[in-house]
Each structure stands twice: as structure tokens, then as C-alpha cells.
Amino acid sequence: MSNLDHGKFTRVTTLFHSLLGLDVFLLFFTGYAIMFNDELWWMLTLMGGASGVTAIHRITGIGLVALVVFWITLQLISSTGRSNFSKIIPGKEDIDAFIQDIQFVLGRADERHPSARQFAGYKADEVPLLSYIGKGVVAIFSIELTLLAISGLLIWSKTGLAAMFQTKAAAMAFVTFHGLLGVIMLMGVMFHIFEHGMHPAFYPVETKAFIPRSMVPEHHDDDEEPDTTGIERLSLSPSWRTVSTVFGAMTVIGIVSVLIGSIFDEGYPVPRELAIGGGPSSILLTVGINLGMVVLGVGLVLSMYGNVLRIRWEQQLERDERPAAADGGEPQTDGGQPEGRQKLRIA
Amino acid sequence: MTTEEDLPDVNGYSRVSVLVSAVVGLAVAALAVVWAQGFRIGYESLYRVNPSVEGGGIGSDWVFGNTIPALDFLIALIHAADVIMGAFILVMVFIHWAAFQRLAGQMRDPGEDVSEAVAADGGSPARGEGQGGDGA
Numbered sequence: 001m002s003n004l005d006h007g008k009f010t011r012v013t014t015l016f017h018s019l020l021g022l023d024v025f026l027l028f029f030t031g032y033a034i035m036f037n038d039e040l041w042w043m044l045t046l047m048g049g050a051s052g053v054t055a056i057h058r059i060t061g062i063g064l065v066a067l068v069v070f071w072i073t074l075q076l077i078s079s080t081g082r083s084n085f086s087k088i089i090p091g092k093e094d095i096d097a098f099i100q101d102i103q104f105v106l107g108r109a110d111e112r113h114p115s116a117r118q119f120a121g122y123k124a125d126e127v128p129l130l131s132y133i134g135k136g137v138v139a140i141f142s143i144e145l146t147l148l149a150i151s152g153l154l155i156w157s158k159t160g161l162a163a164m165f166q167t168k169a170a171a172m173a174f175v176t177f178h179g180l181l182g183v184i185m186l187m188g189v190m191f192h193i194f195e196h197g198m199h200p201a202f203y204p205v206e207t208k209a210f211i212p213r214s215m216v217p218e219h220h221d222d223d224e225e226p227d228t229t230g231i232e233r234l235s236l237s238p239s240w241r242t243v244s245t246v247f248g249a250m251t252v253i254g255i256v257s258v259l260i261g262s263i264f265d266e267g268y269p270v271p272r273e274l275a276i277g278g279g280p281s282s283i284l285l286t287v288g289i290n291l292g293m294v295v296l297g298v299g300l301v302l303s304m305y306g307n308v309l310r311i312r313w314e315q316q317l318e319r320d321e322r323p324a325a326a327d328g329g330e331p332q333t334d335g336g337q338p339e340g341r342q343k344l345r346i347a
Numbered sequence: 348m349t350t351e352e353d354l355p356d357v358n359g360y361s362r363v364s365v366l367v368s369a370v371v372g373l374a375v376a377a378l379a380v381v382w383a384q385g386f387r388i389g390y391e392s393l394y395r396v397n398p399s400v401e402g403g404g405i406g407s408d409w410v411f412g413n414t415i416p417a418l419d420f421l422i423a424l425i426h427a428a429d430v431i432m433g434a435f436i437l438v439m440v441f442i443h444w445a446a447f448q449r450l451a452g453q454m455r456d457p458g459e460d461v462s463e464a465v466a467a468d469g470g471s472p473a474r475g476e477g478q479g480g481d482g483a
Contacts, residue, residue: 010360011359012359012360062380065372065376066372066375066376068372069371070368070369070371070372071368071372073367073368073372074360074365074368077364077367078364078368080359081360081364101442101446102442104446105442107449133439140432153382156383156384157382160382165415165418173415173418174418176422177418180425180426180429181425183429184432184433184436187429188436190436191436191440194440194443198444199450200447200450200451201450201454231450231454232453232455234454234455235457235458236451236455236456238457238458240451244447244451248444251440252437252440255433255436255437256433256437259430259433262429263429
């Protein structure tokens with residue numbers, strides 16, 4: 001069974017995803033090193049102190065503006081982008097998919113809804129461009145990135161901020177607002193990393209977002225309607241149980257900790273009401289927020305690993321095509337193929 | 348073999364549209380830098396004045412904290428949004444965690460012997476994964 005499954009994204013989309021991911025990770029590391037400076041002091045020091053961190057944050061922030069405007073323009077001026085627009089709007093099938101996911105977990109449904117399925121296997125044709133989670137991610141991240149970019153630019157422009165807020169404390173409260181705004185995305189990205197890194201069929205990374213559709217072979221050599229996705233033919237990785245349990249726990253602890261931290265650590269550098277100290281800071285919260293950063297770090301590594309897989313896959317495709325052209329024969333389909341080159345549909 | 352042409356929603360983007368979008372993106376980013384960086388007239392140095400000066404003066408507004416009700420409301424609102432979305436995201440993590448456990452239960456255990464099944468159809472295993480045709 002192919003580990004590539006049902007790639008549906010274009011090369012531009014996969015490259016955009018990687019660049020956006022890298023940029024957002026850097027924004028998180030720098031932005032939350034400032035906001036959670038009590039807990040992430042080492043990160044602040046590592047990136048050159050306050051001036052180093054804010055410099056990296058501004059450079060990557062401008063990178064974010066460039067990427068977001070690039071993507072919006074591309075979606076507007078290209079027919080592919082315009083035709084895809086309806087496919088990212090949540091609909092009734094997405095609510096059904098959410099409900100069926102709960103039923104699946106409770107054992108009341110035999111399989112996940114097509115709009116929830118990450119591993120499509122034989123049923124790849126039934127699966128939409130984005131799952132219900134994918135649509136939610138696009139919607140939330142679009143709103144968040146737009147608001148964060150605008151508020152970030154306002155903060156950067158001291159005159160812009162001073163024109164809006166006459167007192168320095170109010171201006172700093174706006175900085176707090178900017179930081180709190182990103183917390184939803186911070187938690188969402190942790191879930192995103194867990195969802196696409198720990199699926200048992202794709203562990204350690206789902207390659208759909210890294211290997212474009214044009215490089216994924218699809219076989220339609222029978223007209224039979226498949227009964228199952230074919231996941232029962234896959235072997236579980238020996239390390240999956242341990243790693244997914246540890247990483248799942250880290251994801252939950254990371255999300256809970258940054259959420260608690262955002263409630264109590266809002267006062268950087270000036271609280272809404274002037275108070276001594278920056279809220280409760282405990283070892284548990286420090287450990288938890290640091291675990292959250294480790295989850296993000298794993299996401300960054302997995303994103304790079306996804307691109308390494310794409311490059312290796314490209315090289316493998318080139319190697320496979322060369323001997324086939326030389327002797328005119330069919331490429332080998334059994335035993336001599338790379339893992340991902342196995343038939344998507346097993347006849 | 349399905350070609351991309353059969354699936355209009357996954358057709359690639361043309362080089363021209365990618366290029367135009369890249370130019371627009373970079374231009375807007377450059378303008379944003381000019382806007383954010385271009386009009387600074389020494390507010391930084393004003394902000395460095397020690398706010399603890401007795402009897403007010405420059406920096407005395409630190410004492411009052413944020414006094415803009417709209418901003419106060421925005422921060423309270425975003426706190427609420429963070430908590431609600433955080434709880435929802437946690438629910439999604441748990442649902443997926445549990446779903447992954449169930450999916451893993453449907454898969455073959457690591458190192459599970461598939462040699463008998465392979466013998467049934469006369470094939471040979473490909474790394475013991477996904478091949479062998481033993482069916483479910």
C-alpha cells in the first residue's frame with residue numbers, strides 16, 4: 001500500500017505550505033519567547049536577547065505578509081484558485097464527518113466519514129480536497145494570520161500605534177492583544193502536528209502536504225467498488241504506540257499550558273491593571289509551555305522531513321523511469337519498488 | 348492511470364499567475380516595511396524615560412495601566428475565544444487520538460507473520476507491507 005495515499009495538492013500548494021510553516025514556526029518561537037519570557041528565557045537568550053528576537057520576529061512577519069498576499073492574489077487571479085474556493089467552504093458533510101468521528105471513536109461507526117478520512121486507501125476517489133479539519137484549519141488560520149499581520153504591523157509602526165492609543169500602557173495592551181490572538185493558532189498548530197504526524201498509517205509524517213499530486217501514481221485498473229479503505233493490509237510501525245502516546249501527551253500538556261499561560265501571563269510587559277509581578281509562574285507551567293515548544297519543534301522537523309521525502313521520491317521516480325525507457329518494459333511492481341511506489345489499489 | 352486533467356480542481360497554477368502573485372506579495376510586503384519603519388520620529392527614546400518620576404511627567408501614564416474600555420473588552424473577548432477554542436482543540440486532539448488508536452487496531456501488528464497469506468496467492472512479500480494479497 002502506498003504511503004502517499006491521496007495527494008491532491010499542486011506543487012505550488014505544497015511549496016507554499018512548507019514556506020508558510022517555516023515562517024509561522026519562527027514567528028511562534030520568537031513571539032512566544034517574548035510573551036512567555038518567564039518560561040522561555042532560554043529561547044530568548046538563544047535568539048540574541050530582546051533585540052535579536054524582535055528583529056527575527058519582524059523579518060519573519062514581513063515574510064508572512066508577502067506569503068499571505070501572494071496566496072490571496074494567486075487564488076484570485078488563477079482559475080484553479082477560483083474553482084477551489086467552493087471546496088474550502090465548510091458544509092453539511094463536514095458536520096456529518098465530525099459527528100461520525102465521535103461515533104467512530106465510540107465504536108458506533110465502522111469507519112470515518114469520507115470528509116474526515118486521512119487515510120483514503122482504496123476509497124481515495126471519495127475523499128474531498130480538504131477534510132473537515134482541513135477546512136477548519138484554513139478558515140481559522142486565514143482569519144488569524146490576517147488579524148495578526150495587521151496588528152503586528154501596527155505595533156511595528158510606533159506612530160501608527162501612538163495615533164490609536166494615547167498612553168503607553170494602552171499601546172502595550174494592544175501588544176498583549178496581538179499575543180493573545182496568536183494563542184488560538186499556536187494551539188491549533190500543535191493539534192495539526194499531532195494529526196498529521198501520528199496517524200498510524202502515515203507515521204511519522206503524512207506526505208500529502210509535501211508530495212504534489214502530479215507525482216502520485218493512481219491506478220484505476222478495476223471498476224469494483226472497494227469495501228474497505230485497505231488499512232488492514234498495512235503494518236503498524238513498531239515505535240508508533242510509544243511515540244504516539246508520548247507525543248499525544250506532550251500535545252495535550254502543551255495546549256493546556258499555553259492556554260493557562262496566556263490567561264496569567266497577559267501582563268507582559270504591562271498588565272491591564274498595574275500589578276506587581278507577572279502572574280503565577282510555577283515549575284509545572286514552565287515545563288508545560290516548554291513541552292509545547294518541543295511539540296512545535298517536532299513539527300518543524302517533520303515539515304523538513306516531508307520535504308526530504310519529496311526529494312527522495314523525485315529521485316526514485318527518475319531512477320525507475322530510466323531503465324523502463326531503456327528496455328521498454330514495465331517497471332517492476334513487486335519487491336523491487338520503493339515503499340511508496342506500491343500500487344495504490346491492490347488488484 | 349488518472350491524469351491531472353481529469354481532475355480540474357488539482358490542475359496546477361500557471362507560471363504567469365504564480366509570478367504575478369509573487370511580485371504582488373513582495374511589493375505589498377516592501378510597502379508594509381516602508382509604512383511601519385518609515386515614519387519613526389523618536390518615540391523609542393520617549394518610551395525609555397523612567398516612568399517612576401514622582402509627580403507625573405513623561406511616563407506617568409504607566410500608573411494608570413490601560414484605560415481604554417474598548418481595548419479592555421477586546422482583550423477579555425480574545426481571552427474567552429482562546430479558552431473556548433482551546434477546549435475545542437483539546438476535544439479534537441482526544442477524538443483523533445482515540446480514532447488513531449482504533450485505526451491502529453485495524454492494522455497488522457509490527458512483525459506480524461504474513462508468510463502463510465503470501466503463499467496462498469503465490470506472491471512474495473514486499474517488505475511485509477501492503478502486499479501479499481491475503482485479504483482481510
